Amino acid sequence: MDLTTVLIASGVALFVYLWFRRSDDNYPPQPCRPLPVVGHLFLLKDDLRPQFKKWHKELGDIFSLKIAGNLMVVLNSYDLIKEVLLKRADEFSDRPPFFVDKALGMEQKGIVFSNGETWKEQRTVTISILRKFGMGKNVLEQIILEELTQFQELISGFKGSPVDIRINMNMAMGNMTLTLLLGDRFDYGDATFQKLMHNFYDFVRLVNCSQVVHHFPFLMKLPGDFFQAKRVQVVTREIMDVILNKLIKEKKSEKLVEGEANNFVMAYLAERDRKLREGQATTMDEENLAKIFADVLLAGSDTTSTGLLWCMLYAINFPKVQEKIFREIENEIGLEKAPTTQDKTKLVYLNAFLAEVSRLASVAAHGFTHRCLNETTIKGYKIPKDSMIIPNLDSVMYDKKIWGNDVLCFKPERFINQEGKLQIPEQLIPFGIGRRMCIGEGLASVAMFLIMASLFQRFQLRPKNMSSPPSLNYIFGPDVAPAPFEVCFVDRRQH
Numbered sequence: 001m002d003l004t005t006v007l008i009a010s011g012v013a014l015f016v017y018l019w020f021r022r023s024d025d026n027y028p029p030q031p032c033r034p035l036p037v038v039g040h041l042f043l044l045k046d047d048l049r050p051q052f053k054k055w056h057k058e059l060g061d062i063f064s065l066k067i068a069g070n071l072m073v074v075l076n077s078y079d080l081i082k083e084v085l086l087k088r089a090d091e092f093s094d095r096p097p098f099f100v101d102k103a104l105g106m107e108q109k110g111i112v113f114s115n116g117e118t119w120k121e122q123r124t125v126t127i128s129i130l131r132k133f134g135m136g137k138n139v140l141e142q143i144i145l146e147e148l149t150q151f152q153e154l155i156s157g158f159k160g161s162p163v164d165i166r167i168n169m170n171m172a173m174g175n176m177t178l179t180l181l182l183g184d185r186f187d188y189g190d191a192t193f194q195k196l197m198h199n200f201y202d203f204v205r206l207v208n209c210s211q212v213v214h215h216f217p218f219l220m221k222l223p224g225d226f227f228q229a230k231r232v233q234v235v236t237r238e239i240m241d242v243i244l245n246k247l248i249k250e251k252k253s254e255k256l257v258e259g260e261a262n263n264f265v266m267a268y269l270a271e272r273d274r275k276l277r278e279g280q281a282t283t284m285d286e287e288n289l290a291k292i293f294a295d296v297l298l299a300g301s302d303t304t305s306t307g308l309l310w311c312m313l314y315a316i317n318f319p320k321v322q323e324k325i326f327r328e329i330e331n332e333i334g335l336e337k338a339p340t341t342q343d344k345t346k347l348v349y350l351n352a353f354l355a356e357v358s359r360l361a362s363v364a365a366h367g368f369t370h371r372c373l374n375e376t377t378i379k380g381y382k383i384p385k386d387s388m389i390i391p392n393l394d395s396v397m398y399d400k401k402i403w404g405n406d407v408l409c410f411k412p413e414r415f416i417n418q419e420g421k422l423q424i425p426e427q428l429i430p431f432g433i434g435r436r437m438c439i440g441e442g443l444a445s446v447a448m449f450l451i452m453a454s455l456f457q458r459f460q461l462r463p464k465n466m467s468s469p470p471s472l473n474y475i476f477g478p479d480v481a482p483a484p485f486e487v488c489f490v491d492r493r494q495h
């Protein structure tokens with residue numbers, strides 16, 4: 001036998017041994033035996049939703065997959081997700097390492113990807129600043145209403161002809177977020193804004209695929225870019241460069257009049273300076289600020305814009321629901337005065353509509369990955385240290401035990417009780433649950449309420465072809481977005 005034959009034979013023998021070796025580990029059930037080295041990676045398709053649904057049905061509320069050397073544990077059902085992420089928050093609130101965090105640079109900073117003291121302080125400070133912006137003269141509301149005026153003008157310019165509004169929606173939401181961060185809105189034609197939005201679009205499209213490189217870093221060294229990881233690296237570096245070296249740098253040079261920050265960057269820097277002046281130990285610095293900037297832009301803007309697109313798609317598919325919302329707006333606030341947050345409690349049916357869209361659209365279908373801090377058990381199964389934990393929010397949004405047999409029906413009425421009041425069950429968790437729960441829930445909810453109330457007040461949303469509205473199909477990415485569709489915004493004032 002020559003050396004090549006020996007090597008091939010040993011390789012095959014090792015593979016067969018690893019494949020048939022009995023594993024004594026009592027891991028949560030798995031769909032099949034994992035392959036050596038890659039584990040179950042070969043099973044995962046681009047759209048994980050139907051797969052997770054099937055495995056949930058076959059394997060139960062907890063199942064697991066081997067991804068390279070790590071265990072990925074998928075939690076299904078409200079009770080189990082709540083038990084792990086809320087009641088056992090000390091054990092399951094960390095994040096695992098992500099390729100994209102590495103690509104962004106300044107690893108483990110900001111909020112989304114950080115852990116420990118850094119995460120705690122950045123999250124607390126950010127929530128506190130956002131809360132202040134939502135109070136008093138309500139900076140948040142002013143920003144949303146200003147952008148909304150521009151957005152309505154743009155829509156009105158389409159004069160009721162069919163349009164794919166995705167890019168414009170992303171630009172409007174992106175601009176709202178940037179105004180919150182910096183204090184001034186961009187002109188849509190501004191070169192920096194265009195570049196950011198372009199990179200941002202690429203990022204959202206490519207990020208899922210690139211995570212494979214985290215498990216197999218040698219792939220970065222191979223020629224070509226099959227998993228788009230090199231492209232993600234270029235795009236994220238460009239995003240961070242603009243944020244840190246242009247936007248934050250320019251803001252820093254402006255003088256802050258004490259107590260008057262109307263934007264996140266200035267408010268953050270003022271708080272950092274206060275802590276330093278008072279001699280407090282702090283993790284607050286410009287790198288953390290830049291990462292929070294990216295977190296808010298990347299985690300917040302796209303998800304909210306996607307949520308709004310779903311609202312439009314459901315509205316054109318359910319014209320009677322849309323008409324009922326319009327009548328409610330007409331009766332409760334009239335057609336002249338622009339809706340404000342003060343009107344939120346009056347528009348019960350609109351709120352029920354938004355809740356039902358958030359349930360069925362399930363924009364963050366699989367939440368965001370957590371990490372298990374130390375070896376432990378869930379439901380008697382062994383969970384090794386550093387396992388990835390996925391809260392399958394889809395399993396809650398589509399659970400017949402919670403929503404009834406008509407779980408697949410679009411029915412805003414399910415959120416209105418017999419007294420005609422809005423009633424949102426605790427199981428509606430589009431923003432997650434526990435210590436890592438979304439920090440942007442308030443911001444997203446206010447933005448979605450104001451934008452949809454204003455659009456429904458002025459426009460009737462219609463499909464291009466009244467007899468065949470666009471499908472409710474989705475595209476699975478970092479969030480679940482509607483497949484491209486066209487909508488006609490017919491100005492009610494001119495009809």
Ligand code: HEM
Nearest residue numbers: 112299300303304307364367368431432436438439440444
């Ligand atoms: C409809 C819109 C949105 C949805 C559905 C959504 C959903 C979520 C979900 C499911 C998580 C993961 C929770 C977990 O890890 O268990 C999350 C995290 C996060 N979201 Fe949102 N989000 C939305 C809008 C926003 C907005 C507007 C912001 C801007 C402030 C934002 C900022 C964040 C941040 C920073 C995190 C990470 C929190 C942490 O790791 O501590 N999100 N979001």
